[in-house]
Amino acid sequence: MAVPALKLDGAQTLLAAAPEPSGEASWARSVRQAAARRLAERGAPVRRDEYWRYTDPQSLTCQPPVAAAPFENDEAPLFGGADRLKLVFVDGVFSRELSDPVELEGIEIQPLSEALSTDIHWARELFGVLEARGQTPVDRPMAALNTARATEGFAIRVHGRPGKPVNFVYLHEDALSDAMVHNIVRVEAGADFTLLENGPAAARFNKVLEVDVADDGAFHHVRAQGRDHERRAVTGTFARLGARSTFKSFTLTVNGRLTRNECVVEFTGDDGIAHVAGACVGEGDFRHDDTVFVTHDAVNCESRQVFKKVLRSGAMGIFQGKILVKPDAQKTDGYQISQGLLLDDDSQFLAKPELEIYADDVACSHGSTCGAVDETLLFYLRSRGVSRGEAEELLVLAFLDEAIAEIEDPALADDIRARLAAWLARRRR
């Protein structure tokens, strides 16, 4: 089927809007060019695309971006209590002054631009590679754009167990910033790494994370997308999992005008584990879209998708989650749950769960629910003296907790819980 001119023109506009990176190694240049071609041939996203039906990509592709005032608040930064290597970006640009020295025992780390200017074999095998794999069978044009143009970000290779996590902090200062960041992480065999990300990042943020976990490796990802009401973001997380490896990614989103989080996971070795979870709370002109694609192409792997959305005053939550089990992926254990909690009649939760199974010996289940706060529970709490507002908060936190519980490190999970509780309590006052 011919790609509509609207999509093709849109792709050209996107590519023209961001400068072509220069001065990079020839291998990097060809990766960039291939990505640009992917986008040029398949076109920019439009509302008519199957996976953009519920989320209008217009404000993600328009030129220039819609202004988004940075949101002033006096909250202590998240993960501030954790011992971590803090790397700060301001409107998508790495700031050496605000960051810790870029070094950590147990990892090789360097800015993406450096990695792409030299001939680092592991980076060659990763940059743009997982993103390109993730383009089939579903187009991910914004991620292709990111590979073609993003110059900010880090390349990280993990050996062993670094003593602390790396924390990307994305600050937003410029109301018109249009930022792209591309991070690649290679977790070597038996290594174990935790990546933390938080902050609103930019007026418009396009972020890609490619994670390659070798056999017996583990990657933990906890992310909190900043609370700016006006910001827009499209993110793509692409993971490839070796044998007996673990991938756990959790995202907290509170507010933001539009967030589209895509996550593409592929099991290539047996006995892997992948948990992808998200908790979001939004009100008013808030749209949050989780689009997840898990491919089982190995034996005895376990995947879990747990997504919870609390919506109020016209907010809209979207979940599109797919589990694809290839013919040889026997003993697959796939689980998927997506739930919307609507705090009023104006809000909406749309879910599109998909299972596509070609193996015969698998256990896959999925469920999706959408409803209001349970009045019986609310009354029980109130009858003990808890105010309606506080009772609702307790139930909201309880509802989200199934997703938060997917975070393996209890201290990080408690950080997220405390942050959420504080946000909810502040709302009440």
Place this chain on the structure above:
Amino acid sequence: MLTIKNLHAGLEEEDKKILKGVDLEVKAGEVHAIMGPNGSGKSTLSYVLAGRDGYDVTEGSVEMNGSELLDLEPEERAAAGLFLAFQYPVEIPGVGNMTFLRTALNAQRKARGEEELNAADFLRMLREKAKALDISQEMLKRPVNVGFSGGEKKRNEILQMAVLEPKMCILDETDSGLDVDAMKLVAQGVNALRGKDRAFLVITHYQRLLDHIVPDVVHIMAEGRIIKTGGPELALEVEHNGYADILKSVA
């Protein structure tokens, strides 16, 4: 303590009257029992008193310690000293028992203008009260009532009552589902709270509970009204003869 006058109430959604003129006065320091056939409106009375949605009060009034109870939100009634031990306590996944109890206690204290209890003092107090009811640390850590057996749920209700120290306690069939030993624990829990500033309204089907929690007054409820009031001997009469004679005698 509690004065109910000519209370009429029905369902909001359907045209169904359940309480058809309940009159009841419970004085401070007293224990009253309510017995009555299934469906006579005992739980409905307790829900209306606690302020549950879905009921329409069409006539009558309820006064508790001088304030008009029916004008208050459920949480205000609790802060004013009302407590209902539910016939069917609900499970609340994701809300820890301890968090719940502490939130509730502090919310009530705050509403009354008292200082909130700090975590350490609260924990000490809770441990002690849980022990008396044979509720394990592990149960305290679990989400509210989740995975509790029927009897454990009832004991947990009494624990909540012990922690919140309400003035007017309504127990809706707290004895059903309890084994003999648990019943004794629950009765001990209730008796420990008995005092001149506190009153109890105990809804039950069985005389057995009243052996342990000896009531001052026993009421028989039928078809939405209190049809007979007497002393503890009334419960014995019900135990032996059922409700038929009593219903006939007032008909």
